[in-house]
Amino acid sequence: MRDLGTTEPAPGFSQIRYLLAKRTVDDRALNNHVWNSLRTALTDSRASRFRVLEIGAGIGTMIERMLDWGLFEDIFERTQSLGAQREVGVDLTAIDPDAACLAEARRRLAHCPWACATDGRLELRGPHALLNIEFNQAGYEEFACRWANGARWNLVMANAVLDLVDLQHALPVILSLLEPDGLFYFTINFDGDTVLLPVIDEEFDGLIYELYHATMDRRSNKWMAAGSRAGRLLFSCLRTLRAEIVDVGPSDWVVFSSGGRYPHDEAYFLHCLVTIIARALTGHTRLDPDRFSDWIALRHDQIDRGELTLVSHQLDFVGRASGRM
Numbered sequence: 428m429r430d431l432g433t434t435e436p437a438p439g440f441s442q443i444r445y446l447l448a449k450r451t452v453d454d455r456a457l458n459n460h461v462w463n464s465l466r467t468a469l470t471d472s473r474a475s476r477f478r479v480l481e482i483g484a485g486i487g488t489m490i491e492r493m494l495d496w497g498l499f500e501d502i503f504e505r506t507q508s509l510g511a512q513r514e515v516g517v518d519l520t521a522i523d524p525d526a527a528c529l530a531e532a533r534r535r536l537a538h539c540p541w542a543c544a545t546d547g548r549l550e551l552r553g554p555h556a557l558l559n560i561e562f563n564q565a566g567y568e569e570f571a572c573r574w575a576n577g578a579r580w581n582l583v584m585a586n587a588v589l590d591l592v593d594l595q596h597a598l599p600v601i602l603s604l605l606e607p608d609g610l611f612y613f614t615i616n617f618d619g620d621t622v623l624l625p626v627i628d629e630e631f632d633g634l635i636y637e638l639y640h641a642t643m644d645r646r647s648n649k650w651m652a653a654g655s656r657a658g659r660l661l662f663s664c665l666r667t668l669r670a671e672i673v674d675v676g677p678s679d680w681v682v683f684s685s686g687g688r689y690p691h692d693e694a695y696f697l698h699c700l701v702t703i704i705a706r707a708l709t710g711h712t713r714l715d716p717d718r719f720s721d722w723i724a725l726r727h728d729q730i731d732r733g734e735l736t737l738v739s740h741q742l743d744f745v746g747r748a749s750g751r752m
């Protein structure tokens with residue numbers, strides 16, 4: 428099951444609140460083994476000034492996570508132990524076509540206790556870290572055009588984004604932004620399995636998932652999104668581009684209540700997903716309209732009662748581009 432890349436998932440729902448609610452769901456879901464493989468690969472990197480590009484950065488929750496989970500600590504320590512006189516650190520470029528999300532990312536990160544310069548860039552300077560963040564309102568296509576002959580990045584990342592795009596078109600463009608042997612970290616890539624519990628009617632539930640996944644595959648009239656098969660498609664697309672897959676692991680969303688309550692704002696996250704399904708399938712010729720609207724209403728009621736559980740299968744990838752693309 429996947430959310431949309433648009434500003435408002437549905438009337439009355441805030442994309443910003445939705446992405447914030449998603450943060451704790453992603454925190455649990457992101458694959459630890461794959462994260463540690465990324466850390467190891469970063470530790471091995473010899474770059475003196477490390478450049479990171481985040482595609483579809485949203486409201487900046489992955490940047491906060493990278494800081495909270497100490498992703499760059501080894502780089503900061505290594506560069507400091509080299510006794511470099513000049514300042515060393517990480518330059519991070521966060522891009523997203525959604526201006527409201529990027530403004531929120533900037534606002535949130537500016538509240539970080541380390542934030543000490545807030546002109547065009549944001550600088551986070553701590554005892555063991557120096558992170559320069561630049562925000563850029565652009566989709567990957569436009570951004571790559573602007574940088575066609577420019578500098579390259581040491582790491583490119585995208586969280587919950589690649590299932591929204593035409594993977595066969597996007598991947599060569601995205602990997603072309605990397606230095607030779609640069610790293611990629613592509614996470615929360617939906618991979619074809621949605622389960623909502625309790626089952627209402629096995630056959631009708633199954634039909635809804637099938638039709639919903641089909642809508643994910645066709646994001647516009649012009650192109651096919653990787654959509655419901657992004658996770659498995661990444662294997663073949665990366666191999667076609669001769670990229671080295673270093674590690675892969677599941678990053679399933681599992682949202683459930685304990686004692687009748689969902690953690691943090693995860694009930695809102697579930698309401699958004701049910702609303703997105705409703706919006707995608709209302710009026711579908713293969714669904715009886717009354718039965719479908721009852722199904723949607725019942726799912727919202729289940730969330731309000733703390734009864735709904737979601738399992739959504741996804742995959743995380745870390746790897747290396749091969750030479751200059």
Ligand SMILES: C[S@@+](CC[C@H](N)C(=O)[O-])C[C@H]1O[C@@H](n2cnc3c(N)ncnc32)[C@H](O)[C@@H]1O
Nearest residue numbers: 432446483484485523524525566567586587588
């Ligand atoms: C589901 S959100 C994920 C946001 C963030 N990575 C996170 O995990 O919270 C998908 C994001 O991809 C962005 N997006 C959609 N199409 C894009 C494109 N062509 N290039 C870059 N970002 C895109 C959307 O604006 C949205 O912020």
